[in-house]
Amino acid sequence: MHLTPEQIDTYREQGFLAVRNVFTPDEVAELQRVTDEFVERSREVTAHTDVFDLEPGHTAAEPRLRRLKAPHRRHPAYDRALRNEAVLAVVRQLVGDSVRFQNTKLNLKSPEFGSPVEWHQDWAFYPHTNDDVLAVGIAVDDMMLENGCLMVVPGSHQGPVHDHHQDGVFAGAVPADGLTEQAVPIELRAGDVSVHHARLLHGSAPNRSQRPRRFLLFEYAAADAWPLVDFPGWEAFNERLLCGEPTVTPRVEPVPVRIPLPKHAREGSIYEVQSALGRSAFASEM
Structure with missing residues (x-):
């Protein structure tokens, strides 16, 4: 999977990118089936x-399963x-040939419900020695505005790291302050x-729809980007290496x-951390 120069420029300037048809229909069908199985297991x-x-x-x-934690450990x-x-080819073109994954999660939004994710920067949760760090989100279902697709503020990656604290503790979110009006959807x-x-x-x-919205998220980093918090230890750190050398x-x-x-x-999860907020930025939509 090769990105065009225009796609790479878009990522550098805007901070995000949509790449079409990365997973085959058979691969998508398997992810949907396996995810359905975990939702069933959550009844227990x-x-x-x-x-x-x-x-x-x-x-x-x-x-109502909200998140499957560390899904790469749960099913092949x-x-x-x-x-x-194809995913790693995209990542290598953006952060370099040596790639490590940071963490993984599967976020689910139940039909006509589904918790919002408040405005934040991933960087606030896991700063590194350099910012060749990104997240790849795989659409397990169609993700449109009505079923809670990802919303982003273009170009904000070139600005400040905002304060994600509230009342003296880390709350994992920033005040809305018009961000929803600046944001664009990634459908x-x-x-x-x-x-x-x-x-x-x-x-x-x-x-807000009657359709599920399931989003598999993988966070990747250049191998020479070292975390400034929660370093897992040398062996565990290098077990996350997917391409290149430690x-x-x-x-x-x-x-x-x-x-x-x-x-x-x-x-706990971002939902638990953000529960410290007094009011959701998306309260009018809930």
Whole structure:
């Protein structure tokens, strides 16, 4: 999968990109089937676990799975998607030939519900020594404005790292302050992928449709971008290497950084962290 010079320029200038038809219909069908199986399994739990993050109102009769944590560990289909050569070809063209993954998650929005994700920069959660860090989102379903597709603020990756704290603790979100009016949607068909820079402001509204919206997210970094918080240890760090060779020489660049500390009592997924906010930026849409 080769990006055109125009696509690369768009990513550099705007901070995001949509790439069409990266996954085949058969690959999409497998991801949909496996995801359905995990939603079924979530009927068995009544509280968050190390695998499942649940929507408010989740029940065995009406399962509302909000997030599948570390999906690459849960099923080979997700791990294959993480290592998909077409995806890695896109990533290498944007951050270089040596690539490490940062983390993985599958976010789900139930029909006519689905928790919003408040405005934030991924960079606020995991600053590195340089900002060749990005997220690839795989559309497991068609993702349109009405079912809560990703919204981004073009060019915001070139600006400041905003304060994601509230009342003295890290809350994982920034005040809306007109961001929704500046934002544009990244609408995708199933099998398309989005790419966004770690410093890009983004969020997503609740699902207002009767269709599910399931979004498989993989965060990748250049191998010489070292995390400034939560370093997992040398062996675990290099187990995440997907392309190239490990290095003991971090590339340090003058990028703006805020450390996501102190943490508040409801530490967990982004939904739990953002629960420290008094009011959702998308409250009128819920």
